[in-house]
Amino acid sequence: MNETTKKIILGGVSVAVIAGAYFLVMKPNMDDTKKIKSETQRLQTTLDDLKAKEARRQEFLDGTAENLALFEDKLAEFPSNWDQEYQIEFVEKVRKNPDIVYNVTGQMMAEPTAYYVLGGTGAVQSADASADATADATASDHYECYTQTMVLEYVGDYAGVKDFVDHVAAYPYRMTIDNVSISADDASPDYYKGELTVNQYYITGLDRTEQDDIDLTDIETGVDNIFSGGSAQGVVSKYAADNGAAIISDYDLYVAVNPTSSDTSGKVVGLASGSTVTSSKNEAEAIEISVSQDGDTYTVIYGIGTEKQTKEFAPGEDLTLLIQSSDIKDASDVNTANISIENTTDKTLYVKVADDTSARRIKIVNRAGSVIVYK
Numbered sequence: 162m163n164e165t166t167k168k169i170i171l172g173g174v175s176v177a178v179i180a181g182a183y184f185l186v187m188k189p190n191m192d193d194t195k196k197i198k199s200e201t202q203r204l205q206t207t208l209d210d211l212k213a214k215e216a217r218r219q220e221f222l223d224g225t226a227e228n229l230a231l232f233e234d235k236l237a238e239f240p241s242n243w244d245q246e247y248q249i250e251f252v253e254k255v256r257k258n259p260d261i262v263y264n265v266t267g268q269m270m271a272e273p274t275a276y277y278v279l280g281g282t283g284a285v286q287s288a289d290a291s292a293d294a295t296a297d298a299t300a301s302d303h304y305e306c307y308t309q310t311m312v313l314e315y316v317g318d319y320a321g322v323k324d325f326v327d328h329v330a331a332y333p334y335r336m337t338i339d340n341v342s343i344s345a346d347d348a349s350p351d352y353y354k355g356e357l358t359v360n361q362y363y364i365t366g367l368d369r370t371e372q373d374d375i376d377l378t379d380i381e382t383g384v385d386n387i388f389s390g391g392s393a394q395g396v397v398s399k400y401a402a403d404n405g406a407a408i409i410s411d412y413d414l415y416v417a418v419n420p421t422s423s424d425t426s427g428k429v430v431g432l433a434s435g436s437t438v439t440s441s442k443n444e445a446e447a448i449e450i451s452v453s454q455d456g457d458t459y460t461v462i463y464g465i466g467t468e469k470q471t472k473e474f475a476p477g478e479d480l481t482l483l484i485q486s487s488d489i490k491d492a493s494d495v496n497t498a499n500i501s502i503e504n505t506t507d508k509t510l511y512v513k514v515a516d517d518t519s520a521r522r523i524k525i526v527n528r529a530g531s532v533i534v535y536k
Contacts, residue, residue, distance in 0.1 A: 238335045239306075241369040243361050244526055245270055248311050251332075255325060262321035266354075267314030273363075279304035304366040310339075311361060316346055316354045325357075335362045371524075399479070405513035405535025412483040412513075413476045414461060416448060418498045418522045420490040427496045430463045432474055440465045445497045452480065454506040480508040486517035497522045504530035511535070 214221070240247070252265050280303035317325070322343065329336050340358035365371075400407060412433055421427035421443040430448050431437030440446055449469070451462045459480075462471045484500065502525065504510040509531040517523045517536070525534060 236304075236364060238333075239362055239364040240334050241363060241365050242371050243273075243309065243334070243363040245528060246525075248361070252313065255328065258328075261317075261324045261328060263315060263317035263325045265313050265315050267312075269312040271310040273307040273309040275305060276308055277306040279306065279364075279366075302367070304364050304369075306362065306364050308360050308362050311359045313357045313359060314354070315357060316352055318352055322353060329359065336360065337362075400511050400513075400533075400535060405511065408481045408483050408511060408513035408535070409485075409515055411477070412481040413474065414450060414452075414463070414482040416450075416482070416484045416498065416500065416523075417487075418485070418496060419487045420494045421496050422490060422494070423487075428465055428498055430465060431470075432461070432472055434474065436470060436472055438464050438468050438470055440468075443494070443496050445495075445499060448498045448500045449503075450482065450500070451503040452506055452510060459506060476508065480504070480506060480510045482510060482512045484512060484514045484517075484523055486515065486520050486522045488516075489520050489522075497524065499524050499526045501525075501527040502529070502532050503527075504532050506530075509533060 248268070248270050252268055255261060255263060256265055315322070315325070326338060329338055337360045338357055339360050340356070342355040342357075343353050344355055346352040346354045415429075415431065415433055417425070417429040419425050419427060421441050426439035426441055427443060428440040428446060428448065429437050430439075430450065446465055448465050449463065453460050453462075458473055459476055460471060460473050462469055464470060482502070500523065502510065502512065510533070512525075512532060512534040514523050514525075514534065514536045528534070
C-alpha cells in the first residue's frame with residue numbers, strides 16, 4: 162500500500178471519527194442544551210409570574226374574602242328548602258295582614274324543579290330526583306338550585322293587589338311573579354279577581370342547614386279546608402287541648418323510626434292491627450302514606466321507598482296516625498324519614514309526632530287533603 166492510499170484511508174477514518182463524534186456526542190448534547198435553555202426560559206417565565214402574584218398575594222386574599230362575602234349574602238336570599246308548609250304559611254300571613262286588602266281563595270302548589278347546579282359536575286338533577294335533594298344535601302359537593310311554582314287565585318281591591326306585589330318584592334327570600342291576570346269582580350265593583358303565578362327559589366347542598374319544620378297545628382290543610390277552615394274560622398281540633406297526646410295510645414296507623422342497631426327495625430310503617438313494611442337502612446328514606454275512601458270502605462297504601470302495601474281497614478271514630486321517633490344513639494346513627502301524607506277520606510287525619518324534639522328524625526315533606534299534625 163503506497164503512501165497516497167494510506168493518506169486517503171487515514172483521512173476517511175478521521176472524517177468518520179469526527180462525524181461519529183458529532184452525531185453521537187456533540188449533536189445530542191447540543192439538543193439537550195437547547196431543551197434545557199427552552200425549559201429554563203419557560204420556568205423563568207413561570208417564576209416571574211408567581212413572583213408577581215406573590216407580590217399581590219394579600220390583594221388576592223382580600224378580593225377572595227370580599228367575593229365570598231358577596232356570595233354568602235346572595236346565597237342568604239335563597240332558603241335551603243321551601244316545603245309546602247312554608248307556602249301555606251306565606252299565604253296565611255298575607256291573608257291575615259291587616260295592611261293588605263287581599264284574599265287568596267285558591268292555591269295550587271307544584272313539585273320543585275331543578276334548574277341549575279353550582280360546582281360539582283354541573284349536571285342538573287331530573288325532576289324525579291328533586292324530592293331526594295334535601296336528603297342528599299349533606300353529602301353533596303355542590304349547590305343545587307330549585308324552583309317551584311305556586312298559582313294563587315285572589316280577590317282584593319286595587320291597592321291590595323299592588324300591596325301584594327310589593328310584599329313579594331320585599332320578601333326576605335327570592336320570589337318572582339311571572340304571570341298576573343286581573344279582572345273586575347262581578348260580586349263587588351270595588352274589587353278585582355284573577356290569578357298570580359309566583360315562583361319561589363331555594364338552594365340546597367354542601368353544608369346548608371334545612372329550615373325547621375313549621376307547626377301548622379292551627380291551620381287545617383287540604384283543598385277543602387285551607388281557605389275555609391282552621392282557627393281563623395273558629396274551628397278547633399278535638400286533640401288541640403293535649404297537643405295530640407291521646408293519639409299515642411289510640412291510633413289507626415303508625416310509623417316508627419329508631420336506631421338501626423336496636424332490636425327493632427330502623428323504620429316501620431303499617432296498621433295498628435298489624436301488617437307492616439320495614440327497613441333496616443341507616444339513612445334518610447321516603448315513607449308514603451295515602452288514605453282513601455270508597456263508600457264505607459277505607460283503604461291505605463303505605464310503604465318505604467319502592468316497597469308498598471295496600472290494605473283495607475276500619476278506622477275508629479277518628480282517623481289517626483302516630484309517628485314515633487327515638488333519641489339519636491351515636492354519631493353513626495343517621496336514620497331519618499321523609500314522610501308524605503295524603504288523605505282523601507271524609508275524615509280529618511290527625512297526626513302525632515312523638516319524641517322527636519331532639520332527635521329530629523322526622524320530616525313531613527308533603528301533606529295533601531285534610532291533615533292536622535301535632536308535634
